[in-house]
Amino acid sequence: MNFYLSAILLGLGFASLALGIFISMRIFNIPDITTDGSFTLGGAVTAVLLSDHTSLPLVLLVAFLCGALAGSITGIIHTKLKVNALLAGILVMTALYSINLSIMGRSNIPLINIDTIFNRLPFISDSISQEIFILLSFSLLLWLIVSWLLKTDFGLAMRATGNNENMIRALGVNTDRMKILGIALANGLIAMSGFLITQIQGFADINMGIGIVILGLGSVMIGEIFLKMIRVHKIGWHLLGVIAGSIVFRLILAFALSIGIDALYLKLVVAVFVLIVVSIPNLKRAS
Amino acid sequence: MKREILLTLIFVATLFSCNTSQTKNQEQTKITIGFLDLLQDETLAQAKKGFFNALKDNGFDDKNLDIIYRNAQNDQPTLQQACDYLVSQPVELIATNPTLSTITAVQKTKKIPVFMMVSPRPDIARLTDANGKSPSNLFGVYETLEYIDTSVMLIKTVLPSAKKIGTIFNQSEPQSMDALKRIESECAKLGIELEKLPVNSSNETQLVVGALLNKKIDAFFALPDNVVFSSMEVIVKSCDAAHVPVFTSEEGLVKRGAVAAFGADMYEWGYQSGVQASQFLKTKLTTGLQPEIVKSRRRVFNEEKAKQYLLKFDSSFVPVK
Numbered sequence: 001m002n003f004y005l006s007a008i009l010l011g012l013g014f015a016s017l018a019l020g021i022f023i024s025m026r027i028f029n030i031p032d033i034t035t036d037g038s039f040t041l042g043g044a045v046t047a048v049l050l051s052d053h054t055s056l057p058l059v060l061l062v063a064f065l066c067g068a069l070a071g072s073i074t075g076i077i078h079t080k081l082k083v084n085a086l087l088a089g090i091l092v093m094t095a096l097y098s099i100n101l102s103i104m105g106r107s108n109i110p111l112i113n114i115d116t117i118f119n120r121l122p123f124i125s126d127s128i129s130q131e132i133f134i135l136l137s138f139s140l141l142l143w144l145i146v147s148w149l150l151k152t153d154f155g156l157a158m159r160a161t162g163n164n165e166n167m168i169r170a171l172g173v174n175t176d177r178m179k180i181l182g183i184a185l186a187n188g189l190i191a192m193s194g195f196l197i198t199q200i201q202g203f204a205d206i207n208m209g210i211g212i213v214i215l216g217l218g219s220v221m222i223g224e225i226f227l228k229m230i231r232v233h234k235i236g237w238h239l240l241g242v243i244a245g246s247i248v249f250r251l252i253l254a255f256a257l258s259i260g261i262d263a264l265y266l267k268l269v270v271a272v273f274v275l276i277v278v279s280i281p282n283l284k285r286a287s
Numbered sequence: 288m289k290r291e292i293l294l295t296l297i298f299v300a301t302l303f304s305c306n307t308s309q310t311k312n313q314e315q316t317k318i319t320i321g322f323l324d325l326l327q328d329e330t331l332a333q334a335k336k337g338f339f340n341a342l343k344d345n346g347f348d349d350k351n352l353d354i355i356y357r358n359a360q361n362d363q364p365t366l367q368q369a370c371d372y373l374v375s376q377p378v379e380l381i382a383t384n385p386t387l388s389t390i391t392a393v394q395k396t397k398k399i400p401v402f403m404m405v406s407p408r409p410d411i412a413r414l415t416d417a418n419g420k421s422p423s424n425l426f427g428v429y430e431t432l433e434y435i436d437t438s439v440m441l442i443k444t445v446l447p448s449a450k451k452i453g454t455i456f457n458q459s460e461p462q463s464m465d466a467l468k469r470i471e472s473e474c475a476k477l478g479i480e481l482e483k484l485p486v487n488s489s490n491e492t493q494l495v496v497g498a499l500l501n502k503k504i505d506a507f508f509a510l511p512d513n514v515v516f517s518s519m520e521v522i523v524k525s526c527d528a529a530h531v532p533v534f535t536s537e538e539g540l541v542k543r544g545a546v547a548a549f550g551a552d553m554y555e556w557g558y559q560s561g562v563q564a565s566q567f568l569k570t571k572l573t574t575g576l577q578p579e580i581v582k583s584r585r586r587v588f589n590e591e592k593a594k595q596y597l598l599k600f601d602s603s604f605v606p607v608k
Binding site for chain 1: 375395417487
């Protein structure tokens with residue numbers, strides 16, 4: 001498969017992660033560290049259930065609900081026990097490490113000869129085309145649903161909670177409930193990303209979530225750049241930018257891997273490239 | 288607005304032009320192979336060195352071999368993309384080091400031969416299908432865990448007074464958990480008490496080893512585990528301060544301060560895999576090739592440490608520097 005195409009597909013796999021982080025970051029101003037744990041939780045649950053030949057829609061639902069449960073626990077700890085949001089996330093992430101290990105039973109589960117989401121369609125025979133079709137439709141559906149959700153009264157109230165909590169509370173919204181539901185939704189989306197990535201890479205590993213929150217934050221930030229460029233502020237475009245950011249991040253890494261720099265400098269080169277990408281729109285202002 | 292568009296176009300153009308110029312420069316007569324590494328580690332690097340030296344000894348060097356080496360720097364999405372890159376290049380084979388690289392490569396490609404090293408037997412890594420067959424493109428050299436039994440027995444032979452052994456293990460690595468189970472059963476057989484504590488990353492090692500030393504252990508056993516590999520110096524320092532000798536199953540760790548070991552030499556492990564790879568490169572056929580168990584295991588000891596702890600090693604042990 002063309003190398004850059006696989007990077008784009010991996011970016012689409014992480015699109016759900018970026019959307020989840022967008023919700024927790026932009027709407028609640030809370031960088032949610034639970035992500036590292038709920039991403040792995042989604043992957044762990046997927047690997048275990050698929051190895052048991054569970055039906056795919058059920059696996060997706062369970063992955064989403066598990067992530068949502070983890071997120072709601074973070075939300076409850078933050079709102080009801082008044083624990084700092086970052087610490088609440090760290091606590092749940094740490095606890096999830098043990099939970100994920102006990103779900104998986106071992107630290108790594110390869111998916112061997114298992115029907116994944118990528119070999120179910122009878123009308124497309126080529127596996128690469130199937131992967132493209134499934135990931136594009138999945139991401140499109142996700143974008144449409146989340147855009148719609150954030151434009152409903154409920155969604156607007158959620159966005160307002162992050163924007164001006166006191167104001168929306170004065171208008172009668174239960175901000176605690178909004179936060180819990182919002183973080184639950186965000187982590188449900190993140191767990192769905194774990195569901196997809198596990199099937200793309202063909203295994204689930206206990207360490208697959210380590211550092212993934214940074215990947216998501218980077219995608220959201222890069223997405224913001226696109227928005228600055230096109231100067232539109234509708235939520236639909238915001239979300240599209242976030243998904244594009246996820247893809248661009250993977251393409252930057254793909255480029256760094258293909259130019260064959262010394263392995264030691266890989267991370268430095270990626271950081272420099274990302275810096276170049278995010279500072280392009282600021283150059284005009286500086287001059 | 289115009290400047291941003293122009294800069295983005297230049298960026299995208301550079302992106303694609305760099306890729307195509309690389310393929311143009313590739314000479315037609317050179318063979319290309321890929322090497323997929325997971326992280327920077329001194330002990331694992333021995334296997335890589337062994338692999339490349341085996342290729343050189345079999346006639347494959349800079350003149351006729353192009354090696355595409357990619358290291359994921361311990362990041363899983365990067366490992367995915369690095370493997371994607373190797374699969375997209377015209378490589379004859381992909382060498383993988385250690386276990387996670389092997390699993391990634393085998394899931395990414397069913398056609399390109401994968402030569403593994405520092406990996407467990409395919410069924411231990413859960414890579415076999417319902418009939419127990421490992422992937423048809425998987426070759427290389429694996430290790431089972433029987434050598435760990437001998438390593439633990441070593442302690443009883445060399446230090447008969449040892450009643451309590453301490454060890455740290457990493458729950459996130461399958462070979463660490465499997466090794467721990469073997470150590471537990473071996474200690475039970477020998478009547479030695481085992482104190483074990485889990486560790487998740489190398490910055491926790493000092494604290495965890497300190498806790499173990501507080502339990503008055505007679506010896507410390509370093510099992511094959513990436514956290515142990517990366518924090519060996521810390522382990523040795525803490526144990527030396529408490530005058531507790533460190534035994535292990537990995538020869539590479541004896542060079543770094545353990546007293547003795549019985550196990551596979553990482554260098555020889557990579558070398559054996561390299562020999563198999565050379566055979567494939569010469570014949571371009573995989574007939575007769577299959578994953579093989581590591582052949583070279585030996586007893587080694589560290590002379591300096593042996594003197595420090597007043598331990599005697601007979602001639603069946605080889606001193607390592």
